[in-house]
Amino acid sequence: MRIGWGYVVSGVLGLLGIYLAAVWTTTGQRVDDALTARVRAGEDVAPLLLEVVHLIGPMTMVSVVALVVVAGLFTRGWRAALAASAGVAVCLITPQVLKAVLPRPELAVSWPLPNTLPSGHTAAVIAVVVALLVLAPQSLRLPVLLAGVVAATVMGYLMVALPHHRVSDVIASGAVGITGYGVALLVRWATTSTKT
Structure with missing residues (x-):
């Protein structure tokens, strides 16, 4: 049970830290914007990336x-x-x-979209990983985790490159995934400990 709570607390604190640092500070917004600008795709590649996102988007996940x-x-x-x-x-x-519900003040950088933290596309990929981690045999969990990190990173890259999201949005999705995994462990523990 403790490990489940550890994941939940770590995920929530990570999400809160990312939000406060990247959204509520001028420096955080500048750094986030600079990182996001470095990842943006050129006009020649963006249509192809958009096709990939449509193919493996949230509904597919x-x-x-x-x-x-x-x-x-x-x-x-x-x-x-x-x-x-x-x-x-x-x-x-x-x-x-x-x-x-989370506001995003324009402290240093103007963004034409409302708050986009965390990335739902990236979180959808992470949801698949969480389900597989909970359901996979112990011997397969490390390979599932490694493949999941790669898949979530690819989706996160696509979201920032297009640019539908900022880098902080994608990182925040990882914190949501950690929280989700912790909740899954707690539910597993609760249902197992109440067996009759």
């Missing part, structure tokens, strides 16, 4: 995660599937709620 959870229900049981679903819900819902 939601479909994949649904298949993973259903497969987990049959292979690992309802408790593991419920835990994976809880972690996925955190990953998919949190970005939408936070983007709607």
